[in-house]
Structures are given as structure tokens and as C-alpha cells.
Amino acid sequence: MNEEKNINDQLLENYHEVMVPNYAPANFVVKKAIGSSVWDVNDKKYVDFGGGIAVNSLGHSHPELLKALEEQAKKIWHHSNYLASEPSINLAKALVDLTFAEKVYFSNSGSEANETAIKIARKYHHSKGNDKVEIIAFKNAFHGRSLLNISLGGSKPHKEGFGPLDQPDS
Incomplete structure (x- = not known):
């Protein structure tokens, strides 16, 4: 076990040598994940209370998701918003049918989604000839890690x- 602990410690040491300190990682290196559980390099099991932070809230390694990913990966792995695909059209249609929205926008992160929403609002008001440019945001809230998002109302550590930044801290 001591050798395995050294593997974990060495990997964490390597992490701190080469990674930008954007996040403070857990004190273990994850090796695998299933459902809401993760295992470290020593095969110790943990509950993933972070849910993969945001985009992995469906859990890890679910068989139906793995099957869907495998099937899609055999067709096309990724494409930008410059291309349309049947799965993205079907998902957009389902979201429109299930919500109030008439259209959807797919983004890569919450930061990108927030910035796009702000751009849409500003573009709309500018096109109408008015100067409504102020954005209201929750103080000390997490809106994302981009400069725009932390300036909106991010907490002091962020x-x-x-x-x-343009927004006052008061």
C-alpha cells in the first residue's frame, strides 16, 4: 500500500508541477468512475458529491450513455455550430417542445452560455436603437470563470x- 500511496503522491506532485492552479483538486488521483462513485489509484472508493462539477450530473459510465456515445462516435465525434447534425436538431426540437423556448443555443460551458445570453440581450437592445447595456447579476454568485462572468458578481476569491473589474465590489 505504501508504494501505491507513493504513486498517488507522485501523481499529485506532477499535477501541481504542470497544471495551472485554477481549482484545488482532491487529495487523491481518480482512476475510474461509475454512477456517483469514483475510485482513486489505490482502489479506494469515494462518493462523487461534485457530480463531475456540472456537465456530468447523469453519473459516470452509465451503460445507456456509453452505448449512445459509442454509436455517435462511429458517425461523427464532434462538430462546431457551423454544421448541423440530426442528433443536435432532434435534441433542440425536444427542448423546444418541453420548454417555453422557441429556439435553443448549445454551448460548451456555463460561462459561454452566460456570455452569449448577455451578447444576445445587448445586440437586441442595440438593434432597437436604445442604450440598455447594464446587466443585473447576483452578488457573490458563481456565474463562471471567464473575466466577464467573474466581473458580473463573482465572489472575491474568484x-x-x-x-x-468594471463592477464595484460594494
Whole structure:
């Protein structure tokens, strides 16, 4: 076990040597994940209370999701918004049918989604000839890690070290 602990410690040491300290990782290196559980390099099991932070809330390694990913990967792995595909059209249609929205926008992250929403709002008002440019956001809230999102209302730890931002801290 001591050798395995050294593997974990060495991997974490390597992590800190080569990774930008954007997040403080757990004190173990994950090896595999199934459902809401993760295992470290020592095969110790943990409950993943973070749900993969945001985009993995369906759990890890679900057989139906793996099957769908495998089937789709055999057709096309990824494409930008410059291309349309049947799965993205079908998903958009399902979302429109299930919600109030008439259209959807797929983004890569919450930060990108927030910035796009702000751009849409500003573009709309600019096209109508008015100067509504102020954005209301929750103070000390997490809107994402991009500069725009942390300036909206991010907590002080997320704002520190970036110099003055447009929004006051008060």
C-alpha cells in the first residue's frame, strides 16, 4: 500500500508541477468512475458529491450513455455550430417542445452560455436603437470563470488577482 500511496503522491506532485492552479483538486488521483462513485489509484472508493462539477450530473459510465456515445462516435465525434447534425436538431426540437423556448443555443460551458445570453440581450437592445447595456447579476454568485462572468458578481476569491473589474465590489 505504501508504494501505491507513493504513486498517488507522485501523481499529485506532477499535477501541481504542470497544471495551472485554477481549482484545488482532491487529495487523491481518480482512476475510474461509475454512477456517483469514483475510485482513486489505490482502489479506494469515494462518493462523487461534485457530480463531475456540472456537465456530468447523469453519473459516470452509465451503460445507456456509453452505448449512445459509442454509436455517435462511429458517425461523427464532434462538430462546431457551423454544421448541423440530426442528433443536435432532434435534441433542440425536444427542448423546444418541453420548454417555453422557441429556439435553443448549445454551448460548451456555463460561462459561454452566460456570455452569449448577455451578447444576445445587448445586440437586441442595440438593434432597437436604445442604450440598455447594464446587466443585473447576483452578488457573490458563481456565474463562471471567464473575466466577464467573474466581473458580473463573482465572489472575491474568484476576482482576486485580475486587477480592477468594471463592477464595484460594494
